[in-house]
Amino acid sequence: MKLKRFGENLFVVFALLLIITFSVFLFNQVKEIDIFKLSNGGDKTYDIDNQNVLVLGIAGFESNGPLLTDVMMVVNINVKAKTVKVISVPRDLLVKIKNTENFTKLNNLLTLDNPKLKIEKTELIRDKVEQITNLKINHIAVVDLDGFRYFVDAIGGINIYLGESLYDPLLANPDNPDERFSLESGWNFLDGKKAAKFVRSRYAATGDFSRIDHQHDLLIAIFQKLKKLNAFTNPMMLYKIYTSWSGYLYTDIDINDGWKLLPLVKDLDSKNIKFMTISYSPPDQLLTSTSSDLYGYFLMPKIGLENYTDIHNYIYKFIN
Numbered sequence: 001m002k003l004k005r006f007g008e009n010l011f012v013v014f015a016l017l018l019i020i021t022f023s024v025f026l027f028n029q030v031k032e033i034d035i036f037k038l039s040n041g042g043d044k045t046y047d048i049d050n051q052n053v054l055v056l057g058i059a060g061f062e063s064n065g066p067l068l069t070d071v072m073m074v075v076n077i078n079v080k081a082k083t084v085k086v087i088s089v090p091r092d093l094l095v096k097i098k099n100t101e102n103f104t105k106l107n108n109l110l111t112l113d114n115p116k117l118k119i120e121k122t123e124l125i126r127d128k129v130e131q132i133t134n135l136k137i138n139h140i141a142v143v144d145l146d147g148f149r150y151f152v153d154a155i156g157g158i159n160i161y162l163g164e165s166l167y168d169p170l171l172a173n174p175d176n177p178d179e180r181f182s183l184e185s186g187w188n189f190l191d192g193k194k195a196a197k198f199v200r201s202r203y204a205a206t207g208d209f210s211r212i213d214h215q216h217d218l219l220i221a222i223f224q225k226l227k228k229l230n231a232f233t234n235p236m237m238l239y240k241i242y243t244s245w246s247g248y249l250y251t252d253i254d255i256n257d258g259w260k261l262l263p264l265v266k267d268l269d270s271k272n273i274k275f276m277t278i279s280y281s282p283p284d285q286l287l288t289s290t291s292s293d294l295y296g297y298f299l300m301p302k303i304g305l306e307n308y309t310d311i312h313n314y315i316y317k318f319i320n
Helices: 011-020 106-113 123-133 145-154 192-200 208-228 235-245 255-267 309-319
Strands: 004-006 033-035 050-058 069-078 083-088 094-096 103-105 139-144 158-162 166-173 176-183 186-190 249-251 273-277 287-292 296-301
Touching (some): 069 106, 069 123, 094 106, 094 296, 145 192, 145 235, 176 192, 208 273
Antiparallel strands (some): 004 033, 158 186, 287 296
């Protein structure tokens, strides 16, 4: 499947994607935006008023695992209810590879679908996330870390509040490579480099779930900054945002869907953005963690490997 170039008339789609794809990922030169077309799949009724977008964040083409999807979110967009509900799926979930008897971690499926490391297919991860969530995926957006970094700088950085200080000895301070990345408790101003470090940091007792919490906090902070800038009605700001993302965004959302979803983008209130994470934390404890010689650390449904019934029920209550 060939990638298609899409340059002009993308501002509306961008406004939508800026709300649903804030946590993201890499490459280092500005290009036109690449749009890849994917089959809708399945036979469920297509409802523009109630869409599910799978947002995948990749580490980028200069990393060791360029297509590993360390950010995975299903974004439920309900235009009539004026709500956005975000479901984060953990990267370490052990899953069966479609049409095989083999298993791998969920964040490896995009790589398996694209062994040449060029994004042309997303069927494996799309189908598996549908199976895990019991939600029809209408669209996909794949974004990389440098695009996110340039975007944060384009909107003038963001302010984020931390209830406790953050220190990650595994990440370098972007302003001084000899220091480790850290943020103090309270309010912090993040430019693009610091924001990229913040969404990558997972050095905490809950590991990747801590990183997911950071992503949720960042989404709200970015949304509030965009509203403050009147970004969705300011052509100059939209163009600035557009150029910051150029070359770092791959999606199958077309201009017609963008126009239909624009009213929600403009009218959405932050109180109507809700988050949930498929996790092992009480009181729900949908997952359990374990390890093996073959897969190392991994997560699986508490009621059994590849048994997603409890997750389906939980997501249904969250969405409705």
